[in-house]
Amino acid sequence: MRWRDRFLFCAEALYKAxxxxxxxxxxxxxxxAGTCEEMMKRAIFARELGVPIVMHDYLTGGFTANTSLAHYCRDNGLLLHIHRAMHAVIDRQKNHGIHFRVLAKALRMSGGDHIHSGTVVGKLEGEREITLGFVDLLRDDFIEKDRSRGIYFTQDWVSLPGVIPVASGGIHVWHMPALTEIFGMIPYYSSVEEL
Structure with missing residues (x-):
């Protein structure tokens, strides 16, 4: 199914529901999309359909394309959900990879409203303290240096907007008590596609 047909089908189902x-x-x-121009066509069409959220794979799409889309979404009342397809190829290589903490900072600078960030439980398990560290880097305005959480220097984001981390990937309703205990209720939430 072509993207335009898929968008129409999804919007119709959304409004019917x-x-x-x-x-x-x-x-x-x-x-x-394969080009920034094609990506913008899709975002514009989504807005014309009245759909409130678009998604972008910021690693495969690229940081500058993501920034362009983030500006468009912000200027036009769309939420921008960030997916991180391909992250495991980059951030799980201990010898020559880029830790997700760095990718999370790059995303915050590039722009987006929420991102799949891992969970500590479920399929996207990670080290608890390290995951809490990059979750705080995404959502807090000021983060103190704490090497045990992977925060190697104090970070003051000043007025740069935060990004809401989304618990996703192999989780289900039985994981919610653990997620709530680890991250709190707000502003860390679970992706509805999982529940």
Missing amino acids: QAETGEIKGHYLNAT
Whole structure:
């Protein structure tokens, strides 16, 4: 199915479900494309459909493309959900990779509203303290140096907006008590696609 047809199909299903239930529904329409121009066409079409959220794979799409999309979304009232396809190829290589902490900082500078960030439980398990460290780097305005959490220097983000970390990847409702205990309720939430 071509992207335009998929967007139309998803928007139709979204509005039908809202009409039937009286509840607000959402779907992340994937704007990731081979060129920045094509990506922007997809975001513009999503906005024309009235869909409130688009998604972008920021590692495969590229940082500058992501920044362009983030500016467009911010200027046009769209939420930008960030997916991190390909991250494991980059951040799980201990000898020559780039830790997700660095990728998270790059994303925060590039722009986005929320990102799949790992969970400590479920499929995207990671070291608890390190995961908490980069979750704080995403969402807090000021982070103190704490090597035990992978924070190697104090970081003051000043006025740069935060990014909401989204628990996702192989989790289900039985993981919610552990997620709540580890991260708290707000602003760390679970991706509805998982529940």
